[in-house]
Ligand code: IDP
């Protein structure tokens with residue numbers, strides 16, 4: 001079953017948006033399989049954003065993402081990687097459609113409140129970077145037959 005890595009960034013936690021954001025993925029019908037509140041080390045953040053290491057915003061991004069607790073999560077469901085990206089919205093919140101998390105709740109690219117994996121393969125790498133296998137729960141929500149055929 002497809003899984004994605006989502007993280008509510010320090011700005012989302014500081015702004016009290018954890019429940020609002022998690023609620024959207026719950027209400028959609030995806031399944032939460034892992035979650036922890038944690039402050040990322042520099043090493044972890046640099047690995048996570050390694051693809052951006054030559055970009056001018058890299059150092060500031062790592063400073064920001066390690067500046068306080070984040071909510072790291074793994075969500076599961078058919079098509080969850082692409083669907084979560086749609087629910088999150090464009091990278092720059094000023095370009096994110098209303099109805100998306102960034103479109104509804106943020107205004108600045110450096111404070112865009114949530115991360116979501118951009119592809120199935122990236123998701124697998126990010127999940128193993130952030131979580132140990134035993135931190136993930138395989139479970140069957142009793143509502144599943146009312147959400148998926
Ligand atoms: P994504 O989070 O939508 O996948 P990416 O292009 O992968 O966007 O960039 C990773 C993160 O780097 C963004 O979510 C944002 O926090 C930060 N970022 C991207 N572009 C800029 C920028 O131009 N200025 C400041 N921060 C940026």
Ligand code: MG
Nearest residue numbers: 115116117118
């Ligand atoms: Mg990205």
